[in-house]
Amino acid sequence: MTPEKITDPAPKPPRRSRPVRVAEAIKDWVVEQGLTPGDRLPGEAELIDRFQMSKGTIREAMRILQAQGLVETKTGPGGGSFVGKVSRDRAHALLANYFYFQNITIADIYAVRQALEPAMAASLAGRLTDAQLAELEAIMEHYAAPAKDAREERLQHVASLRFHARLSDFGENALLSFFIGFMAQILTDLTVYKRLYAAPNHDLWKRGRDHQLDLIAALRSGDADSARRIMASHMEMAAALMEDQQAEVLKRFIAE
Amino acid sequence: MTPEKITDPAPKPPRRSRPVRVAEAIKDWVVEQGLTPGDRLPGEAELIDRFQMSKGTIREAMRILQAQGLVETKTGPGGGSFVGKVSRDRAHALLANYFYFQNITIADIYAVRQALEPAMAASLAGRLTDAQLAELEAIMEHYAAPAKDAREERLQHVASLRFHARLSDFGENALLSFFIGFMAQILTDLTVYKRLYAAPNHDLWKRGRDHQLDLIAALRSGDADSARRIMASHMEMAAALMEDQQAEVLKRFIAE
């Protein structure tokens, strides 16, 4: 006989601890005041006075905000707490913590890359400056010659991943750029820590590099369809290469 | 003449505070021990003893891990700290904090959706159970009839976003599912808080609903190409609809 459907049963009001509540209050206050990165927050003493809580509680609240990258603190005169822009690296790390408990395979990552990167390439055709194109070519210098051993192979692969992340930076879509950069970061970590990509392969090196050279040419000339097609081929090749690697799951925390 | 390029100059060793170092040590220890969600962590007293630091310092360290969703604590006998699986909601919130400082437009979101959702639909064709298809149809019941006012229009739009998020859950790619779910969450928040989608439009309602009906049919019959095409049309329509909305930027912290 309930007159309305229960949309939010809220079975338990979880009674958060004081530091958590203080942290939320400060967060809300920052938004309300429209503060931006670099702006000062009240000092410990004032917060103690304003919230009528002990120093320890206030400090725990600040730690919570610090851990989320929302505030930074400095000691000394002129020091204090400041609104902090959440860095991309920190966002990567926090998100990686989530995926630590999920079962992500390399195939999963490449399924997403195959969908995102061709679209990104197409959207950038004819929109890059000479300086940006030159930067991409500079990155490619790191694999101008085929790798001679496993270590060099890994370094080249990392550089190649940086090529993709950098390219996505040149667009104006911060969401797209973050997603692509996040995947590149995961693959980089796997390459470095898990010692993936051990075996140099001259044929694959050449085909991958040619792809990127063609891609730069298409981007420079403004040929969006070609850029999309080339990137799609590139991703397809990389994905196929990955199938040889075991379906390794992500199993590590990313350092803060 | 440098023999090797400097890859990690590390210009400043930033001397992290003690609680941060303790938090990192505990994190590393958890990984090292291979602990999984639900496993017990040492109690405050033992940590104080093991790290030889004060209670306050240990507590701040735990707050840092709590803020990242990595541990949960309970009071009372049998209480203590436990390894906590980072929830999707928390990951959403932490990531949203990052984008709070970026300039994300609705067009950006739709550019990514247009790339991801058709691929997701194609990958799921013929792979859904009857129960899953029924669940999608149940969601569609929320917009079986056209909306009569702005409020109802928003509720329908939220339900429609849930359709997409739920669909992505049915796949096995947790990365893809997270990205799609994250975007759906942002659009939901915008709809609810920013009062987007105010004007009911019978024509758009019908076209969107027909898309989803066709999509379900294609998913049921296992026609991947059709599923991809239909989802692409659906996204294209939604993106065009969005161009009428102002390029609203995300401006709020998501509640913890």
Place this chain on the structure above:
DNA sequence: TAAGATTTGTTCGTATGTATC
């Protein structure tokens, strides 16, 4: 229901470290 045990949560006073002037 009530009492006791256990564990985290909170406070306060004091002392130390660090960066600026």
Place this chain on the structure above:
DNA sequence: GGATACATACGAACAAATCTT
């Protein structure tokens, strides 16, 4: 180098939550 202003850290006591008996 000394004074100042700020966060950082410690320790002991007390409060609150929750499980067991």
